[in-house]
Amino acid sequence: PSSDAAYHDYAETVAAVDAVVAAHPTIASRRVIGKSYEGRDIVALKISDNVAADEGEPEILFTANQHAREHLTVEQALYIADLLTGQYGSDPRISRLVDGRVFWIVPMVNPDGAEYDHATGTYQSWRKNRQPNTGTTEVGTDLNRNWGYKWGCCGGSSKSPASETYRGKAAFSAPETAAVRDFVLSRRDPNGGKQRIKAAIDFHSYGQLVLWPFGYTKATTVTNMSADEYATYETLGRQLAATNGYTPEQASSLYVTDGSIDDWLWGQERIFTYTFELYPDDWTVGFYPPASDIPKATGANREAVLTFSEYADCPY
Numbered sequence: 001p002s003s004d005a006a007y008h009d010y011a012e013t014v015a016a017v018d019a020v021v022a023a024h025p026t027i028a029s030r031r032v033i034g035k036s037y038e039g040r041d042i043v044a045l046k047i048s049d050n051v052a053a054d055e056g057e058p059e060i061l062f063t064a065n066q067h068a069r070e071h072l073t074v075e076q077a078l079y080i081a082d083l084l085t086g087q088y089g090s091d092p093r094i095s096r097l098v099d100g101r102v103f104w105i106v107p108m109v110n111p112d113g114a115e116y117d118h119a120t121g122t123y124q125s126w127r128k129n130r131q132p133n134t135g136t137t138e139v140g141t142d143l144n145r146n147w148g149y150k151w152g153c154c155g156g157s158s159k160s161p162a163s164e165t166y167r168g169k170a171a172f173s174a175p176e177t178a179a180v181r182d183f184v185l186s187r188r189d190p191n192g193g194k195q196r197i198k199a200a201i202d203f204h205s206y207g208q209l210v211l212w213p214f215g216y217t218k219a220t221t222v223t224n225m226s227a228d229e230y231a232t233y234e235t236l237g238r239q240l241a242a243t244n245g246y247t248p249e250q251a252s253s254l255y256v257t258d259g260s261i262d263d264w265l266w267g268q269e270r271i272f273t274y275t276f277e278l279y280p281d282d283w284t285v286g287f288y289p290p291a292s293d294i295p296k297a298t299g300a301n302r303e304a305v306l307t308f309s310e311y312a313d314c315p316y
């Protein structure tokens, strides 16, 4: 389909983040967590009461748009930013969350890919980043195959730069995954090293799924995933799916993939993590639903996001 004003491009996304900060300076601030291959700032929005301080509250991370063409995920991230800031002080549930948590929202992990997908006036269905690969004209790494937990171990990623699921020449070879990794690691408490980020959702499209780790194996109980932990993932995953009408399942039951963010966040940092595949569930609509679908598609996750955020002082 042809590119139109429906989805925020990079400049519009940064402007939307800036607008949230300008309208809510006491609870919102902006941080640059790194640069993309082409040199764009990767922007994070922090939302909390007393936003200038480190308060020791449980922190929650929302990431979107690792995959360039999944523009609806940017809208979902901006929807959450608007929800948390816009209803702070009026909705008691949201006020409690913003008072008791620190939210980090990274609405566009892959700005170069997103810009490329927007640029020509016709959507390119581009997935990867825009990093060149030596020895070939094939461009890009699949960012959600470039994470360093069991990278390249087990399937669902490719060693060929021509592939849509090229895993990169090494774990974190993409500046975008390295930036998000470094940001997450920076949230470890300097005294004792405890990770402050307790929970995360990584947004993708499409398929209307709630997915939990691991993705690299179909096994449920393995190193870093006890039977109890798996049961917690399954129980909350089903609960979240009951609120948005999505299908809940282990990530690997969709298909096995190694090097995805969710496996790293949980396997490496013990951050309780789901991947959401957003609207639609229908390939005839695909990655580019019409603008008029955006409010219902993003609003469908209001309850899931709030329930998940309330859970985030979870047992881990």
Ligand code: 0X9
Binding pocket: 067, 070, 144, 204, 205, 206, 211, 214, 215, 216, 251, 252, 255, 256, 257, 260, 261, 262, 263, 275, 277
């Ligand atoms: O393949 C992916 O990266 C995600 N699906 S998408 O169609 N948006 O590309 C699913 C990732 C789910 N997580 C794991 N498999 N670990």
Ligand code: ZN
Binding pocket: 066, 067, 070, 144, 203, 204, 205
């Ligand atoms: Zn995706």
